[in-house]
Amino acid sequence: MLWLARAARRVFDEPAARTAHPEHGPHFAGYLTDLLKPYGLAPHPPDGGQSYGEMGAALIADVVRPDEPVDLLVLAFAVPDVRPGRATATYLSHVCPGAPLAFAVCDQGVAAGFTALRIAQSYPDCRRSLVIVVEQATLHYELPAPAPLPARHAGVALLCGDSGVARISSVVIGRDDPVASSVDKPPGQPYTGAWWALAGELADPTPRRVVVADRDPVLGYTCSSTVDFVGLEPDGVARVSAWDWERPEELSERMDTFLVDGATCDKLEEVARPPFDRAVLGDLGVTGVEFAAWKSRHPAALASDVVPLRAPDAEAAPGRVYRVDGEALFAALDICEPLPFADGSVDWVYAEHLVEHVSLGAGIDWLTEVRRILAPGGVLRLTTPDLATYVDGYLAGNTFFSRHRKRMRAAGLGPPMPARRAFMFNQIFYLYGHRWLYDFEEMCYALDAAGFSSEDVRRCSFREGARPDVADLDRVLRNDESMYVEVVKRDT
Structure with missing residues (x-):
């Protein structure tokens, strides 16, 4: 976009x-x-x-x-x-x-x-x-x-x-x-x-x-x-109108408004209804699902988000697949609900900065569903804020916090963040709707609890992974704070 x-x-x-x-x-x-x-x-x-x-x-x-x-x-x-x-x-x-x-x-x-x-x-x-x-x-x-x-x-x-x-x-x-x-x-x-x-x-x-x-x-x-x-600062500094960092409820309100205002398109055309098996998805040209996205850059992706897309004359109904503006595919899906896909129906799943927005239990339930819908040999790629990076930034007093503040400001994501280390540490826990943060050990635990083998979990670099076409979905904006994790579903 x-x-x-x-x-x-x-x-x-x-x-x-x-x-x-x-x-x-x-x-x-x-x-x-x-x-x-x-x-x-x-x-x-x-x-x-x-x-x-x-x-x-x-x-x-x-x-x-x-x-x-x-x-x-x-x-x-x-x-x-x-x-x-x-x-x-x-x-x-x-x-x-x-x-x-x-x-x-x-x-x-x-x-x-x-x-x-x-x-x-x-x-x-x-x-x-x-x-x-x-x-x-x-x-x-x-x-x-x-x-x-x-x-x-x-x-x-x-x-x-x-x-x-x-x-x-x-x-x-x-x-x-x-x-x-x-x-x-x-x-x-x-x-x-x-x-x-x-x-x-x-x-x-x-x-x-x-x-x-x-x-x-x-x-x-x-x-x-x-x-x-969508209600932005005139000089291009803020995508969401300014708020007081000391009053997180203001940020929450503006983020809610941004999500609603941003979930728009010119045309929605319903093309399929659940359940979705491998044949149905194949007819649509879909090989994988990208969560937390209204539109995917992957040519064979089904994009999905809990916030439904809206066109001037229609709104995406939950669970149905729509063609957006004559091009990409989208489905409104809630990761806290069972996914409307048959077992082994997709080859890959990608989710950037999603799993931290639900509780640990809900995250494990979703990962269990992801494992179910992946075909044997299928790849799950997750990116999420790395708790270890924030802990190191707080304890070691390294340059991560200052670099991250500058990056957020340059990207137009709100007013300047306070420079206090305690604030920088707390904001990743309590703002943006975050519910549970992961380091690599915690992510391995969640994936193991979901039925994946912890031996198959691999930590990756930015835009590097088992499937280059999926790893290429990583966004530059978040690569300073993110952990990149992949796991392959075993054949048995």
């Missing part, structure tokens, strides 16, 4: 510095002449115009902090760059913190920005993705086909990732009827206007759904993106 963390927008009044430079200007004019000659075109005088490299670098400085490495950068534009000889996206990857993988999207008109956002959605493992949409208003030659020309040089940068101020629920590009936009793009910005308006929406923390929609008059593309704001 992609979140919008921050945005920056700029108008660039001055011409590109390199193009206007007395030494480089003539070289640029000669290059442009040679470039256009095979097409029978002559360049206009090379005055004015903007370089997307300079524009992008300025936007990066506005929206990306030096200590926030970006994993993916996508540059989108429709009007040609005033400096066509440079691989601008590659250049920006060297300017941007993190030296991200870089793409450029062009020749799609209005759709370029939406395509850039879809590319960012296609890389769910990226901690941070940066989408830059730019347009410049000067052409040094005549276009072969008519197209809207901007009235000013403008750019918008959208910093996205696995946390932020609003959830980007969908991005659609097609040739259907136009979709009504709930934001008004400013005049004179045919390619950045919709994103300029979206960036302005970040100033309003009110929970709401925003539809960014546009249509390219030349190519005929109809594009839309649904963005859900």
